[in-house]
Amino acid sequence: MSGARATARANIALAKYWGKSDEALNLPAVPSVSITLDGLVTETEVAFEEGLDADRVSLDGELAGAKESARVVKVLDQLRQRADTGLRARVTSHNRFPTAAGLASSASGFAALVAAAAGALNLTLTFQEMSALARAASASAARSIFGGYVELAAGALGDAQLGAVQFADPDHWDLRVIVVTTAAGRKTVGSRAAMNRSRDNAVFYRAWVDESVELANRVRRAILERDFDALTMASEQSFLAMHATAMTSVPPLLYWNPVSVRVLHRVWELRERGVPVFSTMDAGPHVKAVCPSHVAARIAEELSRVEGVLATRICPPGRGVEVTKVRST
Numbered sequence: 001m002s003g004a005r006a007t008a009r010a011n012i013a014l015a016k017y018w019g020k021s022d023e024a025l026n027l028p029a030v031p032s033v034s035i036t037l038d039g040l041v042t043e044t045e046v047a048f049e050e051g052l053d054a055d056r057v058s059l060d061g062e063l064a065g066a067k068e069s070a071r072v073v074k075v076l077d078q079l080r081q082r083a084d085t086g087l088r089a090r091v092t093s094h095n096r097f098p099t100a101a102g103l104a105s106s107a108s109g110f111a112a113l114v115a116a117a118a119g120a121l122n123l124t125l126t127f128q129e130m131s132a133l134a135r136a137a138s139a140s141a142a143r144s145i146f147g148g149y150v151e152l153a154a155g156a157l158g159d160a161q162l163g164a165v166q167f168a169d170p171d172h173w174d175l176r177v178i179v180v181t182t183a184a185g186r187k188t189v190g191s192r193a194a195m196n197r198s199r200d201n202a203v204f205y206r207a208w209v210d211e212s213v214e215l216a217n218r219v220r221r222a223i224l225e226r227d228f229d230a231l232t233m234a235s236e237q238s239f240l241a242m243h244a245t246a247m248t249s250v251p252p253l254l255y256w257n258p259v260s261v262r263v264l265h266r267v268w269e270l271r272e273r274g275v276p277v278f279s280t281m282d283a284g285p286h287v288k289a290v291c292p293s294h295v296a297a298r299i300a301e302e303l304s305r306v307e308g309v310l311a312t313r314i315c316p317p318g319r320g321v322e323v324t325k326v327r328s329t
């Protein structure tokens, strides 16, 4: 047996990825910029074993369904090809996310899977190579390979090597992301199906793609210059444009619930009162509020009192993926 264990963290995009330019290679149509978050962690162990007739995938203690398994097997196949082996693997993955957060875990999940499987096969891959492999599985996962502040460019057709890059480490800026949970359970339409629908028929999709480069540039520049006001404007525009695009899809995609809207308004009220904070949202009803660390506790307290909010959790910027070998037997 040869095995390895990897830890990867979720990330939150401030310039959003929404739409693909190449579905077969899973290339994003737009650039995205994110912060890797501490506290939302996936731990994955991969062991390649003689005598297994198929890959065995367990997620949070349960055997993975056919669809989830197929995505995992696809990643393993690519790594097996590189290592020139036919050995099947046992994959055990746990999300150390707060219960009922209902947050997407595919980013940290696929980042951890790639790193653990590469480690188990003794492949010495660069972070760039791991990021490209993770991107092929789930584009947001490309960003979770790296810690701190990360960019994933838009992919040109056929660009199989596209991976993310870190442009500032976790210590660059003492921001906090407050994850505000506004509902229990899983989202109804997953981001993959939803962004494909937007690309196929959303009235605003073309405008979204056209604006995305400038938005991502503004977000990256604001982070590099630690300009919180500029980051506020660019990030809120990015998430609102993404959601406006989703809303104009047919059938429409409206991820917000009444609690999400109340939280967005409370964030704007706080800002009116001079508190530095802005919101972002993904393909679900939860709101993430971003602020400098010194005001995080106070803002989390305020947001936890918004009617219907189930939980708040403060996350600092986190490190990239980490791998350890598991002893061979």
Ligand code: DP6
Pocket: 012, 013, 015, 016, 017, 018, 026, 032, 104, 106, 137, 138, 139, 140, 141, 191, 192, 281, 282, 283
């Ligand atoms: C709204 O990375 O889950 O979170 O590449 O199809 O797996 P696939 O999509 P995924 O999409 C994430 C979309 C988002 C915005 C973002 O993280 O940039």
